[in-house]
Amino acid sequence: MTTTLPIGEVMKSVFLLLIIICSWSVYAADLETGEDTAEIQETGTFAVPILHDPPKYPISALRRHIEGWVVVRFSVLEDGTTADIEVVDTNVEDLFEEAAIRAASAWTYRPATRDGKPTTQYNKTARLLFIVKGQDNIVSKQFQNTYKKALLRIKDGDMATAKDLIGKLDATEKRLLAEVCYLDVLKARYFEKEGDKKKANRHVERALVIADDVVSKNIYVYLLKRSVVNNGLLNNYQKSLKRYATLLEVDRHLAADDPIHDFAKRVKQELNGQNYITSSGELADCNHCKSPVWRRRLNRNHFSIDQVVGTVNEIKIVCQSGTVLVAYDQDTVWSINKNWGECFLRVYGEAGTTLRLLEHPDPANAKQAD
Numbered sequence: 001m002t003t004t005l006p007i008g009e010v011m012k013s014v015f016l017l018l019i020i021i022c023s024w025s026v027y028a029a030d031l032e033t034g035e036d037t038a039e040i041q042e043t044g045t046f047a048v049p050i051l052h053d054p055p056k057y058p059i060s061a062l063r064r065h066i067e068g069w070v071v072v073r074f075s076v077l078e079d080g081t082t083a084d085i086e087v088v089d090t091n092v093e094d095l096f097e098e099a100a101i102r103a104a105s106a107w108t109y110r111p112a113t114r115d116g117k118p119t120t121q122y123n124k125t126a127r128l129l130f131i132v133k134g135q136d137n138i139v140s141k142q143f144q145n146t147y148k149k150a151l152l153r154i155k156d157g158d159m160a161t162a163k164d165l166i167g168k169l170d171a172t173e174k175r176l177l178a179e180v181c182y183l184d185v186l187k188a189r190y191f192e193k194e195g196d197k198k199k200a201n202r203h204v205e206r207a208l209v210i211a212d213d214v215v216s217k218n219i220y221v222y223l224l225k226r227s228v229v230n231n232g233l234l235n236n237y238q239k240s241l242k243r244y245a246t247l248l249e250v251d252r253h254l255a256a257d258d259p260i261h262d263f264a265k266r267v268k269q270e271l272n273g274q275n276y277i278t279s280s281g282e283l284a285d286c287n288h289c290k291s292p293v294w295r296r297r298l299n300r301n302h303f304s305i306d307q308v309v310g311t312v313n314e315i316k317i318v319c320q321s322g323t324v325l326v327a328y329d330q331d332t333v334w335s336i337n338k339n340w341g342e343c344f345l346r347v348y349g350e351a352g353t354t355l356r357l358l359e360h361p362d363p364a365n366a367k368q369a370d
Helices: 059-063 097-106 141-156 159-170 177-194 197-208 217-233 237-250 259-271
Strands: 002-004 016-021 024-030 048-051 068-076 082-090 108-110 112-114 117-119 121-132 277-282 293-297 302-309 312-319 323-327 333-335 343-349 354-359
Touching: 068 097, 068 177, 082 097, 097 121, 121 312, 141 159, 141 177, 159 177, 177 197, 177 217, 197 217, 217 237, 217 259, 237 259, 277 293, 302 312
Parallel strands: 002 333
Antiparallel strands: 016 024, 024 121, 048 108, 068 082, 068 121, 112 117, 277 354, 293 343, 302 333, 302 354, 312 323, 312 343
8 A cells, every 4th residue: 555645835044043142152043954856846935034033041050160052943824923942952961951941832823825825834953052152162171081091992902991981981970061962973983883883873963063163174174974874874865965065065075986975875776776675763762852852864766664563553744745644554555756855754653663674766657646
């Protein structure tokens, strides 16, 4: 059975907010808006920010000079208000999320339009940075020394000592944003050496949330390259190619014979090929989620889910142009119209449930159900 999801509106927007108040500052910027996957004939506009009051810096964090970041995803409704706000990630659990959600809940926009009529714009992603004024982009001497020692131990293969040094940095409560980023870089290198691609990529992606603001260009380029490779090896082909595009923008003098070019070419071939793209997942509890969930960025417009061990209740597809919630059916191949743009999958059910996602090649002349 094939199910075709309804057509929505593809909308993208970019905004940048910089606010400095007293002893702290907050930044917010759209992340990963993606590219349209098909030309849209209808005319339209994107949502434009009108009111973006900053979040309140949590007193407990400010007093301890702890800096942080939060990434949220949300929709902008036809009346210009925000909805469906969720925390995608944060560097400190249970410290900045509530402030970020409250702020995003109060944001207002001039709504997106389609053929002259207001329309909902989905799947917007924003980054909020909590920075103590005067401490931007610095690391302490103690952090720097321990960081360098850990790097040497990783290079030498002394993983036990490296792990202890990373643990010491992790235990430091006073954490500057640059240190947050460099610690994720260090963890990424550690897990790369250990051969754990998933954990290495997890820390590469966390570092990239703020790397453009707080690390050197060389480190930023390194992270982008690792993201291209790691995501490619993990079958996150769309993410890999997006990072490759960013890399070309950041390093305009990247050598023509750099191996990353050939790697990206192979990723694109796999994405557009006739083989299934497979990935495994496990549902887990998370803050601000209605139930245990597994999230995945979709590479293709046709997918199914099988090898379920546990319970899957429903599936939510969230795209730039629309969102839909459907009951899980193991015999269904879901088909998303290409006009939806970039899409994310969320699978809800019982914690600990494991599954396999099969992303199907684009069927030539395949008949789709209405």
